[in-house]
Amino acid sequence: xxxxIPLALLxxxxxxxxxxxxxxxxxxxxxxxxxxxxxxxxxxKNFATPNIDRLAAQGLRFTSYYAGNxxxxxxxxxxxxxxxxxxxxxxxxxxxxxxPEDVTVAELLKKAGYSTAMIGKWGLGLxxxxxxxxxxxxxxxxxxxxxxHAHKQYxxxxxxNGERVEKDPSLWSNDLFTQESLDWxxxxxxxxxxxxxxxxxxxxxxxxxxxxxxxxxxKFPEKPFVNGQGDGPGAKGYASQPTPHAAFAAMxxxxxxxxxxxLEKLKALGLDETTLVLFTSDNGPHKEGGGDPxxxxxxxxxxxxxxxxTEGGIREPMIARWPGRIPPGTTTDxxxxxxxxxxxxxxxxxxxxxxxxxxxxxxxxxxxxxxKPHELLYWExxxxxxxxxxxxxxxxxxxxxxxxxxxxxxxxxDLHEDNNIAVKHPDVVEKLEAAMKACRxxxxxxxxxxxxx
Numbered sequence: 001x002x003x004x005i006p007l008a009l010l011x012x013x014x015x016x017x018x019x020x021x022x023x024x025x026x027x028x029x030x031x032x033x034x035x036x037x038x039x040x041x042x043x044x045k046n047f048a049t050p051n052i053d054r055l056a057a058q059g060l061r062f063t064s065y066y067a068g069n070x071x072x073x074x075x076x077x078x079x080x081x082x083x084x085x086x087x088x089x090x091x092x093x094x095x096x097x098x099x100p101e102d103v104t105v106a107e108l109l110k111k112a113g114y115s116t117a118m119i120g121k122w123g124l125g126l127x128x129x130x131x132x133x134x135x136x137x138x139x140x141x142x143x144x145x146x147x148x149h150a151h152k153q154y155x156x157x158x159x160x161n162g163e164r165v166e167k168d169p170s171l172w173s174n175d176l177f178t179q180e181s182l183d184w185x186x187x188x189x190x191x192x193x194x195x196x197x198x199x200x201x202x203x204x205x206x207x208x209x210x211x212x213x214x215x216x217x218x219k220f221p222e223k224p225f226v227n228g229q230g231d232g233p234g235a236k237g238y239a240s241q242p243t244p245h246a247a248f249a250a251m252x253x254x255x256x257x258x259x260x261x262x263l264e265k266l267k268a269l270g271l272d273e274t275t276l277v278l279f280t281s282d283n284g285p286h287k288e289g290g291g292d293p294x295x296x297x298x299x300x301x302x303x304x305x306x307x308x309x310t311e312g313g314i315r316e317p318m319i320a321r322w323p324g325r326i327p328p329g330t331t332t333d334x335x336x337x338x339x340x341x342x343x344x345x346x347x348x349x350x351x352x353x354x355x356x357x358x359x360x361x362x363x364x365x366x367x368x369x370x371x372k373p374h375e376l377l378y379w380e381x382x383x384x385x386x387x388x389x390x391x392x393x394x395x396x397x398x399x400x401x402x403x404x405x406x407x408x409x410x411x412x413x414d415l416h417e418d419n420n421i422a423v424k425h426p427d428v429v430e431k432l433e434a435a436m437k438a439c440r441x442x443x444x445x446x447x448x449x450x451x452x453x
Contacts, residue, residue, distance in 0.1 A: 023113065023192040024322065024348050025275040027266075028341065029259065030079075030196070032072065032121060032150075032203040035285030035293055035312065037300025038252055042317050046220070046296055047249040051260030052319065055279055059321030060366060061331045066391075067283045068338035070306055070313040070381050072147060073123045075282040075338060076198075080104040080124065080136070082342035082357035085380045086440035090124065092382040093147065096445060097131025098124050103354055105342040106137030106194065112351040115139055115188040120177045120198030123147040127162040134162050142180050143198065144173070150200050151238065153207040172209050174199050178258040182265050189269050194345070197262075201255040204289025206240040206247035212254045216246035225290035244290025276322040276348065276366075278341075284313040303416045309379055309389035309398050310417050320366055327368040334365045335391060337377055358439075378439050385451030390436050397432040401451035406433060 037043050041053040041061065068078025069085055069092075077083075077090035081102055085091050089102050098104070106116045117140040118133040125131015126145050133141035142160045144150035156169040158176070167176070181197050206225070224242045241247040259279065266275050285291065285298035286306045293305050304310030320326055339359035346353040347361040358378075364371035373393070381387040386402040394412040399405070406429050408422040422429050 022274050023350060024325075025192055025271060026109070026114075026194045026345055026348065027262070027275060027277045028079075028194075028196050029262075029277070029279045030076075030120070030198045031255065031279070031281040032198070032200045033283060033286040033291075033306055034202060034252070034281035034317070035296075035298030035300065035305070036302055036315050036317055037297045038202070038281075038285065039317050041319075043300050044296070047216070047253055049252065049256040051256045051263065052279060054263070055259070055277065055319045055321045056329075058323060058328045059277075059319055059326045059330070060368075062318035062320070062336070063331060063333050064335040065280060065316055065318035066314050066335070066337040066377060066379075067281065067316050069379060070283050070309055071383065072121075072282045076123050077102075079282075079338040079341050080106070082339050082353065082359040084337065084339050084358040084378045084439070086378045086436075087358060089443075091380060091443065091446040094445070097126065097129035098136055100130050100135075102131075102136075104136045105345050106133075106196065108137070108342070108346055108351045108353070109194045109349050110137045110139065112346075112349040113192060114349060115191055115193040116196075117141065117181075117184050117188075117193070118196045118198070119143055119180050119184070120174075121147065121150040121200050122198065123150070127159050127164075132162055138196070140184065143177060144200070151203065151205060153200060153205055174201055174255065174258070175209070178261060181262060185262075185265050185269060185271075189271060192349070199255050199258075202248050202251040202291075204240060204286060204291055205238040206244045206251065206289050206291065208241070208247050208250040208254060212250040213241065213243070213246055215253075216249045217243060218246075220245035220249070220295070222246070223290075223292075238289035240289040245292060245295060248291065248296065273322075273324050276320065276325075278318070278320050280318040280338075281316045284308065284316070301415055303418070307381065307383060309381055309387050309400075311396070311411070311415065314379060314389070322366070326366050330368060332365055334362070334371070335374060335377060336360075336362050336365070337374075376435050376439060378436065380440070380446075382446055382449075386448040387451075388436055390432050390439075392432060392435065395428055395432065397429070397436070402448050403450070408432070 040048045041056040068075035073093045118138040120143040225240045225244045284306045285293035299312030302312035304312035343353040343359045343361040377391040379389045388399040390397045396409045398407045407420045409417040
């Protein structure tokens with residue numbers, strides 16, 4: 001541990017070597033609907049993720065990291081803007097682009113001298129909207145801007161810098177995202193950069209190239225997928241492979257392979273020690289398109305999946321690696337969330353985060369130190385009506401529906417949230433209720449409504 005330099009000290013040191021004095025590159029890799037238990041370093045036994053496991057072995061593994069929401073668009077909004085669901089402009093999946101006044105982490109890093117790129121799935125504004133990535137701080141963008149378009153793992157076009165570009169429909173989009181990232185590293189290696197890489201793995205449709213699928217054919221029992229069947233919203237319209245268990249495993253392991261390619265590229269370019277790599281997911285595991293989180297234990301020790309505000313819908317794997325800066329092979333239970341990325345990136349880049357955001361910099365935690373915890377973490381979800389969740393310390397409150405009583409769980413002794421102890425602790429319930437009310441700003445777009453029957 002003698003060679004480890006606290007991150008904040010690194011940025012302030014006037015005597016640092018040229019390599020150390022350079023602002024760190026930041027690579028944020030976002031999986032899509034990957035559950036807490038879908039990586040072997042988080043307990044997955046049905047397949048292995050050796051390259052992502054290597055990230056964890058060489059860095060810091062979080063055990064209490066949270067997505068911004070339990071579905072993708074609001075979760076990504078929290079990541080980009082630093083606000084939780086009580087204050088975020090986008091609080092659900094809807095055709096609602098970011099506004100000019102919604103400041104993103106990319107805009108702040110670009111002003112701090114960074115080259116910036118968004119590759120993969122965006123979901124926060126189409127190409128002609130105010131939320132298009134090239135209008136929100138990204139010098140370069142390539143991928144799916146429409147999250148519904150991103151359901152198609154094979155497509156005849158993607159969007160590059162706001163313009164439609166035709167592609168060979170036989171090419172798997174995620175392979176293109178990896179190659180685009182590798183090429184972008186080459187073009188931007190000389191100056192600090194921020195890459196926001198959004199794979200569509202393992203979101204439905206469960207469809208992967210045959211050279212990856214073959215490894216898993218016959219390995220798992222299968223209930224053949226038929227388009228239009230299955231559980232969950234949006235079950236119709238997916239073209240998943242008829243062996244969805246094999247396809248799911250292949251999608252995750254192919255993404256793992258590509259993470260390995262990205263790490264090797266950074267090493268070949270001599271950027272290992274100047275690059276912070278982060279890996280996480282946007283929300284919990286799905287059941288669409290033949291997805292089977294129960295079979296794979298995708299939620300690990302947690303209860304719930306995508307669209308739930310119990311831990312399985314929002315707690316995610318998170319790994320941070322920066323050789324020589326982040327202590328290797330370490331684990332933290334510090335509770336943090338997507339909205340902490342913006343202030344963290346700003347501190348590392350020497351930029352000022354906006355006043356009034358909900359996120360805090362977790363640079364002390366990355367450095368292996370301690371820091372003051374969040375007072376609270378807050379979520380709300382609007383697809384089923386109006387669900388809410390809050391975490392304060394080890395207390396977790398969940399409300400399933402407008403007007404419903406708040407359920408109370410002690411995460412320290414009941415991580416699976418099996419025992420609602422609200423009746424035993426009315427004082428805690430009252431405290432959480434007051435905090436939820438205080439931390440939420442009204443929104444004309446996101447008005448609480450009764451749960452759908």
